[in-house]
Structures are given as structure tokens and as C-alpha cells.
Amino acid sequence: MEEIKAELEELREEINRHDYYYFVLDKPKISDREYDKMMQRLVELEEEYPELITPNSPTQRVGGEAIDEFAKVEHRYPMLSLAKSFSQEELRDFDNRIKKIDENIEYVVELKIDGLSASLIYEGGKLTQAATRGNGTIGEDISHNIRTLKSIPLRLQEEIDLEVRGEVYFPKDKFIEFNKERENLGEDLFANPRNAAAGSMRQLDPKVAATRPLDIFIYDSPNIEGKSFEKHSYRLDYLEELGFKVNPQRKKCKDIDQVIDYCEYWTDHREELNYEIDGIVIKVDKLALRNDLGRTAKHPRWAIAYKFPAQQKETKVKDIEITVGRTGALTPTAILEPVLLDGSMVGRATLHNQDEIERKGVRIGDKVIIQKAGDIIPQVVKVLKDKRSGGEKKFSIPKQCPVCGAEAVRLDGEVVISCTGGACPAKLKEEIIHFVQRNAMNIEGVGPALIEQLLENKLISDIGDLYSLKKEELMNLDRMGEKSSQNVLDALKRSKDNSLAQVLFGLGIRHVGSRVAQVLAQNYDSIDKVAQAGEEELGEINEIGPKIAQSIVSYFSQEQNLKIIKKLKEAGVNLEPESLELSNTLEGKKFVVTGTLEEFTRKDAKEAITKLGGRVTSSVSKNTDYVVVGENPGSKYEKAQELGIEILDEKGFRDIIDS
Structure with a gap:
């Protein structure tokens, strides 16, 4: 047995030595065949004498067992990140700081x-x-x-x-x-x-x-x-x-001059x-x-990382495609002749929007220079116009969504062109998630996982279809038993009694947040009246500017959106406002909520204020009417005292919203 142990030890030392020559020094001393023979002999001996296998044997590099999960390890010495520099000036600043010591x-x-x-x-x-x-x-x-x-x-x-x-x-x-x-x-x-x-x-x-x-x-x-x-x-x-x-x-x-020379050399030679x-x-x-x-x-103060300028490569724009994001934004993407850039093959680059296309003058067929923004996202930096052949084609983002066909609009003052379709498949999941959230229709039990299943199984095609779901359909889905399915149906039923403002917010109309939805519900006695309003009429309402008015009109001009409204009506969803007298009691009043309240979450308090026509802001100013304070209110409470603004405790706040 001692002879076997000695041979095993000799083989392991020899293999480790040749691993060092080959993998570390890149200077192999023996042929692959000789190396393989030694390794094979070691494997044979360890198979015959498994009790002599050691954890550090060369054979154990590939023979370990799989683990169930990664264990956490606390570092004995912190592994700090490095401060970054991007220019010679910043390197010299670093050098000057060191020289002070x-x-x-x-x-x-x-x-x-x-x-x-x-x-x-x-x-x-x-x-x-x-x-x-x-x-x-x-x-x-x-x-x-x-x-x-x-x-x-x-x-x-x-x-x-x-x-x-x-x-x-x-x-x-x-x-x-x-x-x-x-x-x-x-x-x-x-x-x-x-x-x-x-x-x-x-x-x-x-x-x-x-x-x-x-x-x-x-x-x-x-x-x-x-x-x-x-x-x-x-x-x-x-x-x-x-x-x-x-x-x-x-x-x-x-x-530092030698350091800079070194940085400049590898900036130009890193591809080697x-x-x-x-x-x-x-x-x-x-x-x-x-x-x-x-x-x-x-960061350690004794080290710094110099980051290379973004690497650039020349390629050709073969085509321009439009993708529709989850918010409905139509984004142009350049389809490129693939090129290796910063370690990866790049075949696509963002063009951001129509203004960017026109500013850079990008055409289909152009030779362009690309780089990775922040070393991550490929983008077109420059068009090589002197290399044009004359066959290049101009490109404009279409006026209809390429996914659903709804009108694609660009609101005043914006660069983004967006789909107005409420049932657009490209953004449907996010539309539904928004609709069911607490601040909108508050439909408990309908989360992202269930929504994903509803869409995959084609049980819904827009938010209106939620109210047509049947119990047996829900029970056929993963993790949806009889009780959970009934809970979803009960939550949908309760949501039918929500306010018009909640529905308007839940529809996901661009720029119509919870406050604007309240304002619309206070000024119109049905959703049909909102749908029939023109931009000029809407623009006359306080807190609704031209951009919001344009967005509302664009939404209700789309046939697919009107079908959603029809489905909501047929399902019995409330589409009429509450009493205008009740909704206007805090009209024009500005609140700041600070500290921890016992009976209200921050969202509950905001919802109670906006429901009555008030507004909630994040900072205290001379224009603030009330500051609602709970436990540990902090500096906002002190500023309210300095400005002489009326301060409400939780009881005082409750008296105002209940009056």
C-alpha cells in the first residue's frame, strides 16, 4: 500500500507541475499524449483505491457533487470596489491627493x-x-x-x-x-x-x-x-x-506620467x-x-480604476424595426451587420426616437459608427455620410401601432410616440396590472402571475374581459383552487362599485394619474361625457393642460378602447361619479402628510384627500394649507411651525375628511 501511496503522490505532483507549465506559464513541457497517460494512470489507481482519493487531487477538479444552493460566505477582509476615473486630469488629481502625504x-x-x-x-x-x-x-x-x-x-x-x-x-x-x-x-x-x-x-x-x-x-x-x-x-x-x-x-x-502612458497604450492595444x-x-x-x-x-484611497473610453466600430444599418414597450412607447431599433464590440457580437442598436433619427440623419443602408452607451447598450454615434451610395432610404416611425393598429400619437412637448390602444398585446399585461392595483380598481388576488396565465390561456384580451371570467376557467389554472377562484370573482364583483375616478385612473390613459382622474370625475357626470369632450373643452378645466387633454381625446378616439368601455358597462361597473358636493369639500387645499399615522397608511391618507378634491405635496411651503402629523414627523413639522401653517393631528385630520 505504501508503494501505491507513493505513486499516487508522485503522479499528483507531476500533473500539478505540468498544469502550471501549461495553464499558467503557457509553456508545456510534455505532449498532450504523455499528459493524458499520466492522468489515466491516476484515475485508474484512485478507482482501485478510492480511500486514497484526496480533495486536492487533479481528478477532483471535475468530479465534485452538485450542490443544492450557494452558501453565504463572510469575507475576512472586505472586497472593496474601486473609485473610477475617466480622464488624465482625474488621474493627476488622484496623484496630487497622494502627494499631500x-x-x-x-x-x-x-x-x-x-x-x-x-x-x-x-x-x-x-x-x-x-x-x-x-x-x-x-x-x-x-x-x-x-x-x-x-x-x-x-x-x-x-x-x-x-x-x-x-x-x-x-x-x-x-x-x-x-x-x-x-x-x-x-x-x-x-x-x-x-x-x-x-x-x-x-x-x-x-x-x-x-x-x-x-x-x-x-x-x-x-x-x-x-x-x-x-x-x-x-x-x-x-x-x-x-x-x-x-x-x-x-x-x-x-x-503619474508613466501611468498615463500605460493607460494610453492599452486604450489603443486592448484588442490584441x-x-x-x-x-x-x-x-x-x-x-x-x-x-x-x-x-x-x-473605496481604498490608495487605488483607482481608469476606465477606457467607449469602444467604437463601423457597421451598416440593414433595416430599422419598431418595438412597442410595456408603456406603449414605439422605439426604433437599427438592425446592423453584426460586429464584435467590447466582447460581444452586436447586431442591434437603439435609435431612441424620431427626433434622434432626424438629428443624426440615420437612413436604412447607411454606414455608421456604433458604441455601447455606458459600455452596455449599443447606440449609433455617427452616420458616415461621405460613404453613402445614393440608395439609402429615409425612415419615419409609423402613425399606427405595428402590433395592434391603434393610432400612435406624439403628445405636445414629448419626443416619444406611443400606442393609444388599451388592448394592445405588447403592453396588455402592464395595462391589467395597473388596472387591478390598489390605487385603481383594488382587485385583490389578481397579481402578475395570474394575469400571465390568463393571457397565455387566452381567457382575456383586455381589462374588460376580467369581468367575464368564470369560476371553472380560473380553477383550471395553476395554483387556483375553488376558494382562491371564488375570492377573485368576489373581488371583481366588489370593484364594480368603485368610483368613476378609480375607473378613469385604472384605464391607464397616458398622463391621467389619480389626481387628474378625480378632477375629471368632478367635472363630468359620466364616462361617456368624458369620452365626448374635445381638447379645447378639457383644457378649460383647472389642472388639465393641453398635453393631458390631447392624451384623453386620443384614448377615447380608438375603437378598441371604446369596446373596453362597453364591456365595463355591460358588466355593471360603475361609470358615474359620486356626489359632486362630497367630492369638492377640499377643492384647492394643499396637504403635506408626515410621520406615522395609526389609522391611515400614507396612501390611504392621500386617497382620502384627493377624493375630496384636495392635493398632497411632498414638501412644506407657504402655499401649503395643512400639515398632517403622526409620530416622528421630523423637519416638515418644524418648517410648518416656522411658516405658521395649520397643523393637524390624526383626530383633526379625521374631522376634516369626515365633515
Whole structure:
């Protein structure tokens, strides 16, 4: 048995050594065939003597068991984020702040890898735990997945306790191949290498992570037991000697000018790397000076990240498509010839609105320059008009919604063109969620999950269909038993007695909030009268301006919306206002509510005030009529006292709304 143990130990050491040559140094010493023979021999021995398998054996990189969930890990030392800079001036400001403490500064500059930050713990030279950065204080245990990275040593060359920090990344060439494979299998594509790295590290089954060609660069160590270093650069050299993969592109700079030169070089040459970087990290090299500089709650004061300017690429606009968002906004999107930009293939770019199309002069067929706004959303930066052939076509957003055919309008003073259809499939789910919410029709039991099922099963096509639902239809849906189905029907029945103002608000007419809905209900004796009103008539009402009037008229001019009103009428929903005398008792009065009330939530208090014609504002001013105070009212109470505004306790407030 001792001979077997000795052979196993020798095989493991030899394989780990060649993993280091191949995956860390990129300088293999033996052929793949020789390596595979050693690995096969190790597998055979461990299968024959399973009691001799160790957690840090090379065979255990891919053989761990799947976990049920990620355990939380509290970091021994916080993983702080870095303050950001975007210009040479900001880098010089950083340098000047450091010089106030020490004139003799040297920096270490490193490439800022765009991947997933991780902390690795070694005890006695053996990898025992790995965790994500998380919120900087608490991360998630990813030990089972980290072990699958062959560039990470499972056992160090010294029996030492330490923690290292690194960035897990997905090589660019492997990422393109990986996404092609997923596309061929009909699977969702990763947006960029960073998402692929993060998604791979968050797999519950390590066998999945083991199939992904991930790698890591170690960039620091907050603690190495029994070791002390004068400089960060010396510590990195030591980590490299231990067998960690440390980025060879790091550089020591004697002043800020050299730092800026380094930043400028990699701004122009980052495409030459086989991994994504999104900036440069600048760190004070002297560790004692770092201690003097300290940190804020979020960032160390001795380091800063320089962010690259947005990367730009040339491509061609093949077409322009219109998408209808959940609010009904019609948004133009440029369909592009795909181009690799900041690590991902980009085939679409937002054009925002018609004004943006005209301002930039974008036409179908144009050659354009694109970039990612905030490094996330692709957008067209510039049209290359000198490259036009003459066959390019102008584009205008249509006047009808491409989804439902309803009129698409642009209200005065707005840049957005919106669908006015109340039954438009593109925004129907959000329309219904709005209709059933507490401040509108308050239909309990009808939440997003149920609405999703109602739409998927084609049980409703607009909000009016809610009142035609049958008990047996509801009971056939997931998690809808007899009792819950009856509760929904009872809630729908109760909502029929709601006020006209609640209905008008629930319809989701653009710019008609709860206050405007109250005003309309106070000025018209039926919803039909509201529907028949013209823009000029509506505009004469206090608190209703031209934009709101235009929106109301546009809504009631659509046939699909009138069908909804008809369904509500036929269902017996109240479409007439309450007594105007009751609704006008607080007309023109402005309230501020502050502190905690016993009988009212903040929403209840606001609803009670607006129902009687009053208004609720968020701040106290000389125009405020009443300040309603509960427990712990704060500065608003004090300001009301200074201005001599009438202050109401909860009883006084109740007396006013009940009078």
C-alpha cells in the first residue's frame, strides 16, 4: 500500500507541475499524449483505491457533487470596489491627493480584467474555500466550481495560510466558439465573456463549469501568514513564485506620467489581448503608505480604476424595426451587420426616437459608427455620410401601432410616440396590472402571475374581459383552487362599485394619474361625457393642460378602447361619479402628510384627500394649507411651525375628511 501511496503522490505532483507549465506559464513541457497517460494512470489507481482519493487531487477538479444552493460566505477582509476615473486630469488629481502625504510615490499598474472577482482561501497550502465578491462583505461559496480551473493550484509549493483575490475570465476566442456551439444547440447566447464567466461560476453542478474554458489572474493578497512585504509588487512576485497566475502585463511606474502612458497604450492595444479588459487599475506600490492613506466606506484611497473610453466600430444599418414597450412607447431599433464590440457580437442598436433619427440623419443602408452607451447598450454615434451610395432610404416611425393598429400619437412637448390602444398585446399585461392595483380598481388576488396565465390561456384580451371570467376557467389554472377562484370573482364583483375616478385612473390613459382622474370625475357626470369632450373643452378645466387633454381625446378616439368601455358597462361597473358636493369639500387645499399615522397608511391618507378634491405635496411651503402629523414627523413639522401653517393631528385630520 505504501508503494501505491507513493505513486499516487508522485503522479499528483507531476500533473500539478505540468498544469502550471501549461495553464499558467503557457509553456508545456510534455505532449498532450504523455499528459493524458499520466492522468489515466491516476484515475485508474484512485478507482482501485478510492480511500486514497484526496480533495486536492487533479481528478477532483471535475468530479465534485452538485450542490443544492450557494452558501453565504463572510469575507475576512472586505472586497472593496474601486473609485473610477475617466480622464488624465482625474488621474493627476488622484496623484496630487497622494502627494499631500508622500512626495515619493511609485505605482503598480495592472490591466482591469472584465470578469468575476473571487476570493480564494488556502490553509496549510491547500485550497479550502472560494467565494464571489458579492456585496463586498458577503459573497457566495463557489469552491466546487473554482476547483475546475486548471490554472488555479489546488496545493501550493509551501504549506502556508493565505487569501488571494483574482478575476475569473472567459478567453475571447473560446467565447466565440462557445456561443456558436450554444447557437447550434438552440440555447440562449451569453451577451459577453464577462456574463459567460459569471454564469459558469454560478452553476450548481461543477461538471458544467468544468466544460467551460475559464481562466483566472490573481491580482492581490490581503493576508499571507508569516510573511511581510514592503511593496505590492514584491507580493505579486511572491504569489507568482507560489504557482499563481499573475498577469505579466503589470508594470511599475515611477510617476503619474508613466501611468498615463500605460493607460494610453492599452486604450489603443486592448484588442490584441485574448481577454476583455475595461480599464487600468492604478495602485500605490508602498504598502506602508497604503495604510496611511486608508479607505472610505466603499473605496481604498490608495487605488483607482481608469476606465477606457467607449469602444467604437463601423457597421451598416440593414433595416430599422419598431418595438412597442410595456408603456406603449414605439422605439426604433437599427438592425446592423453584426460586429464584435467590447466582447460581444452586436447586431442591434437603439435609435431612441424620431427626433434622434432626424438629428443624426440615420437612413436604412447607411454606414455608421456604433458604441455601447455606458459600455452596455449599443447606440449609433455617427452616420458616415461621405460613404453613402445614393440608395439609402429615409425612415419615419409609423402613425399606427405595428402590433395592434391603434393610432400612435406624439403628445405636445414629448419626443416619444406611443400606442393609444388599451388592448394592445405588447403592453396588455402592464395595462391589467395597473388596472387591478390598489390605487385603481383594488382587485385583490389578481397579481402578475395570474394575469400571465390568463393571457397565455387566452381567457382575456383586455381589462374588460376580467369581468367575464368564470369560476371553472380560473380553477383550471395553476395554483387556483375553488376558494382562491371564488375570492377573485368576489373581488371583481366588489370593484364594480368603485368610483368613476378609480375607473378613469385604472384605464391607464397616458398622463391621467389619480389626481387628474378625480378632477375629471368632478367635472363630468359620466364616462361617456368624458369620452365626448374635445381638447379645447378639457383644457378649460383647472389642472388639465393641453398635453393631458390631447392624451384623453386620443384614448377615447380608438375603437378598441371604446369596446373596453362597453364591456365595463355591460358588466355593471360603475361609470358615474359620486356626489359632486362630497367630492369638492377640499377643492384647492394643499396637504403635506408626515410621520406615522395609526389609522391611515400614507396612501390611504392621500386617497382620502384627493377624493375630496384636495392635493398632497411632498414638501412644506407657504402655499401649503395643512400639515398632517403622526409620530416622528421630523423637519416638515418644524418648517410648518416656522411658516405658521395649520397643523393637524390624526383626530383633526379625521374631522376634516369626515365633515
